[in-house]
Amino acid sequence: MAALDVPQAFRRGGRKSHQEWLDSGCALVELMAAEAGRSDLSTLSVLDIGCGTKLVAAIVEQGLPVGRYTGIDIDGALIAWLNAALDEPRFAFAEVPARNARYAPDGSPLPSLERLPVDGPFDLISMWSVLTHVTPDDAAFLLGAARAVASPDGLLLASVFLPEPSEGGHGIYDSMRRWFDRATFDEQGFADLNPRSPLKWAVFRRDAIVEIAVAAGWKVEAIRPPSPVAQHVLVLRPA
Numbered sequence: 001m002a003a004l005d006v007p008q009a010f011r012r013g014g015r016k017s018h019q020e021w022l023d024s025g026c027a028l029v030e031l032m033a034a035e036a037g038r039s040d041l042s043t044l045s046v047l048d049i050g051c052g053t054k055l056v057a058a059i060v061e062q063g064l065p066v067g068r069y070t071g072i073d074i075d076g077a078l079i080a081w082l083n084a085a086l087d088e089p090r091f092a093f094a095e096v097p098a099r100n101a102r103y104a105p106d107g108s109p110l111p112s113l114e115r116l117p118v119d120g121p122f123d124l125i126s127m128w129s130v131l132t133h134v135t136p137d138d139a140a141f142l143l144g145a146a147r148a149v150a151s152p153d154g155l156l157l158a159s160v161f162l163p164e165p166s167e168g169g170h171g172i173y174d175s176m177r178r179w180f181d182r183a184t185f186d187e188q189g190f191a192d193l194n195p196r197s198p199l200k201w202a203v204f205r206r207d208a209i210v211e212i213a214v215a216a217g218w219k220v221e222a223i224r225p226p227s228p229v230a231q232h233v234l235v236l237r238p239a
């Protein structure tokens with residue numbers, strides 16, 4: 001097992017032990033394969049938008065099969081580190097040169113970009129914990145730009161924070177109800193739950209995120225309930 005030795009500064013998703021962090025990456029990879037109807041990702045070309053480092057660390061350190069993995073992120077330093085650390089033809093990484101209030105406060109607004117910095121088509125596109133930290137305009141841009149590089153029978157999986165209780169109790173609404181009760185949703189059906197920490201909890205009402213996905217050229221095949229692996233998951237196919 002090769003260690004990627006990701007610096008702490010480039011690890012997203014709470015303070016977990018290294019093994020817990022890798023396990024949650026493996027669980028997401030398993031979920032991706034299952035949603036794509038495969039036993040693994042060995043035959044698929046994957047685009048991971050807002051990639052961070054967790055999936056690639058899980059793939060490399062746990063030896064998970066993947067056809068091609070392209071990771072893009074708005075954090076230029078993280079992408080530079082990945083490009084320097086991994087020189088293997090099945091991996092590629094590129095920076096999305098734009099701004100996000102939480103992760104990259106400088107730069108131009110995302111919707112001013114013409115496209116994502118990658119060439120498709122991709123069989124499987126993932127956005128894990130990304131729509132949970134973006135504005136409605138950025139969500140619309142990312143879903144539209146992802147649609148442009150999806151293969152005709154491609155699949156997009158994206159986790160979202162929905163303001164709804166869930167049966168299993170794994171959603172953030174279940175544990176943070178007081179925050180939701182105080183939140184003001186705008187006319188687009190969006191709320192930034194803690195404006196003092198912008199985009200830490202970006203919440204879309206179900207109909208709002210569905211409308212954005214549909215306008216971006218996607219058909220909503222399903223919205224999976226929150227689980228220990230991910231929050232609500234949008235399962236999208238090209239319309």
Ligand SMILES: C[S@@+](CC[C@H](N)C(=O)[O-])C[C@H]1O[C@@H](n2cnc3c(N)ncnc32)[C@H](O)[C@@H]1O
Nearest residue numbers: 012050051052054073074075096100103128129
């Ligand atoms: C909570 S982290 C999740 C990282 C990774 N997907 C995971 O599950 O560990 C959110 C990531 O999305 C990236 N991000 C935020 N806005 C973005 C955008 N507009 N385009 C690409 N990446 C973005 C951030 O830099 C950050 O790495």
